[in-house]
Amino acid sequence: xxxxxxxxxxxxxxxxxxxxxxxxxxxxxxxxxxxxxxxxxxxxxxxxxxxxxxxxxxxxxxxxxxxxxxxxxxxxxxxxxxxxxxxxxxxxxxxxxxxxxxxxxxxxxxxxxxxxxxxxxxxxxxxxxxxxxxxxxxxxxxxxxxx
Amino acid sequence: xxxxxxxxxxxxxxxxxxxxxxxxxxxxxxxxxxxxxxxxxxxxxxxxxxxxxxxxxxxxxxxxxxxxxxxxxxxxxxxxxxxxxxxxxxxxxxxxxxxxxxxxxxxxxxxxxxxxxxxxxxxxxxxxxxxxxxxxxxxxxxxxxxx
Amino acid sequence: xxxxxxxxxxxxxxxxxxxxxxxxxxxxxxxxxxxxxxxxxxxxxxxxxxxxxxxxxxxxxxxxxxxxxxxxxxxxx
Amino acid sequence: xxxxxxxxxxxxxxxxxxxxxxxxxxxxxxxxxxxxxxxxxxxxxxxxxxxxxxxxxxxxxxxxxxxxxxxxxxxxx
Numbered sequence: 001x002x003x004x005x006x007x008x009x010x011x012x013x014x015x016x017x018x019x020x021x022x023x024x025x026x027x028x029x030x031x032x033x034x035x036x037x038x039x040x041x042x043x044x045x046x047x048x049x050x051x052x053x054x055x056x057x058x059x060x061x062x063x064x065x066x067x068x069x070x071x072x073x074x075x076x077x078x079x080x081x082x083x084x085x086x087x088x089x090x091x092x093x094x095x096x097x098x099x100x101x102x103x104x105x106x107x108x109x110x111x112x113x114x115x116x117x118x119x120x121x122x123x124x125x126x127x128x129x130x131x132x133x134x135x136x137x138x139x140x141x142x143x144x145x146x147x
Numbered sequence: 148x149x150x151x152x153x154x155x156x157x158x159x160x161x162x163x164x165x166x167x168x169x170x171x172x173x174x175x176x177x178x179x180x181x182x183x184x185x186x187x188x189x190x191x192x193x194x195x196x197x198x199x200x201x202x203x204x205x206x207x208x209x210x211x212x213x214x215x216x217x218x219x220x221x222x223x224x225x226x227x228x229x230x231x232x233x234x235x236x237x238x239x240x241x242x243x244x245x246x247x248x249x250x251x252x253x254x255x256x257x258x259x260x261x262x263x264x265x266x267x268x269x270x271x272x273x274x275x276x277x278x279x280x281x282x283x284x285x286x287x288x289x290x291x292x293x294x
Numbered sequence: 295x296x297x298x299x300x301x302x303x304x305x306x307x308x309x310x311x312x313x314x315x316x317x318x319x320x321x322x323x324x325x326x327x328x329x330x331x332x333x334x335x336x337x338x339x340x341x342x343x344x345x346x347x348x349x350x351x352x353x354x355x356x357x358x359x360x361x362x363x364x365x366x367x368x369x370x371x
Numbered sequence: 372x373x374x375x376x377x378x379x380x381x382x383x384x385x386x387x388x389x390x391x392x393x394x395x396x397x398x399x400x401x402x403x404x405x406x407x408x409x410x411x412x413x414x415x416x417x418x419x420x421x422x423x424x425x426x427x428x429x430x431x432x433x434x435x436x437x438x439x440x441x442x443x444x445x446x447x448x
Contacts (some may be wrong), residue, residue: 021168024187028244031192037264038185039170041448044255045178059441060447061379064425089447097175101448108191110268110371116260121448125257129422129440130201130447131380143381144446188371207370208302211348236370243361248371257448268371276345276363277344278303290304291369 006070010062010091013042014098023086033083033106037113039121041101043094051136052136055095056144061129065089072123080116082107087120089130154218157209157238162187162246170233170251180230180253184260186268188248190241198283203291208276219270226241227263229254231266234267236277295319297362299330303344304366309334324353326362342366372396374439376407381443382419386411401430403439419443 011019020038027033046053069087076085083106090100101124106118125146132144158166167185174180193200214233223232230253235245248271252263272293279291297316306312311334320326323344331338344351349361374393383389388411397403400421408415421428424436 015445017168017172020171021164024167027189028443031190031243033189033244034191036185036187036189038183038187039257039260040183040185041257042174042180042183042253043178044181056446057206058446059380061377061422061425061442062174064422065447067425087196095179096178099171106189110186110188110272113186114265114268120260121257125448126445128447129442129445131443132446133380143384143443145444146446146448203369206303208300208345208348208365211363212370214348241335264318272371273368274371276302276365278366278370279369280303290307290366292367293369293371 006066008062009069009087009089010060010065010106011088012090012092014090014094015102017099020099020102023102027084027106028133030083030106032108033109034108035113035121036072036104036106037117039101039103039117040099041121042099043096045096046134048136048142051138051140053096053134055093055135057093057135058089058091058100059131059133060089060091065128068092068125068128069124071119072127075123076105076116076120079119080112081109082112082116085120089123089124123146152187152211155209156216156234156236157207157212158235159237159239160237161241161247162249164246167246167249170249174231174253177230177253179255181255182257182260183251183253184264186248186250186264187246189246190243192243192280195283195289198199198285198287200243200281201284202240202282203247204240204280204282205236205238205247206278206280207236207238212275212277215275216271219267219274222270223252223263223267224267227259228253228256228264229259229263232263232267236271295357296360297326297357298360300361300363302363302365304340305337305364308336308340318357321356322353323351323355323357326357327353330364337364340366372390372434373437374403374434375437377438377440379440379442382414382441385417395434397407398433399430400428400432400434404430407412407441414441417443
């Protein structure tokens, strides 16, 4: 199930629940799969100094990011017994309450998917050049930093 | 977000991707959430002595199972900082490739959802009285045992 | 005492019974098992747990409830 | 040598520039940083990493590529 060339994992705007459903439905033909694990990152309406985050505008060094995603993908297939793996990240504006990251791993056995999903999400947070401008309700902004 | 009385978490037949999408979409109003983790159990077309599993027919000691699910839910809220949690399990026939278990946890922060989802799924596998009759393509059957 | 015995999954299949009422004069779960083994000898060959009023019980537990369930190995998820 | 410098996120904002070409005569990433700090003094106040041809580099790394990216802290997910 490995791909040799980096794919483009970015999507313009929020990731819809229909898109996620569609992705799940596509796995019904893969009857060797016994367990899926899905991580969804959702934009939080954090309150900072009395101002509420209304949306995050994502940008990325896209070429480098897709290369990194590819490396994470290869590493995950190396470390865990996975049947498939999908990663999607938003670019552009994503409102509070909307989904900006969708990671989906599948395996014959459940024991594999738990460490796999955590590994992939932590790698993304730490090593992929994606940038987020938190835009407050009053239109002012600050730059998000992963912790 | 705790409920005091056991809910009925069983659903007749397979859990559809639309149902899952709907469940995800319902969380867009909860803007304190930053991370969701979803586990899906899918019926595998295992081959045993040359015969392929076509479906699993689930039965349960429903009252006791719902009570157990409730205890698992309470324990998970106690152990992890969760905003919400949902569990659904199929009863009746679920075909290979279809979803029979849907566990959904949400939290402000990602660190909480990874151990939470694992804890809940392992507890379900070990402690909830649900029974599965694996029906082969030739209509013969055997009883599934969790490992 | 009158007990209601429920058989699940494989156990319902081999006893050919999903629920039955039983007059029981013993004391513990062990006594009840003996009684059930006589009635349904195939039970002896199978692994199961017993729940009394929705709680799993041990061999030494006293039978006090009216709802007894015989549970084969779990297969949820 | 001619370099293309790309600024991302916060860095594009404070330099008011997302991409520029630069004539560079130094050797290492450190030299390049000095050069960029002179051109955009506000860069000094900010935390960033440098990538050369899509790979993160250290201060001692020799500049050989033509694509240089200045990356503020990551915020993916």
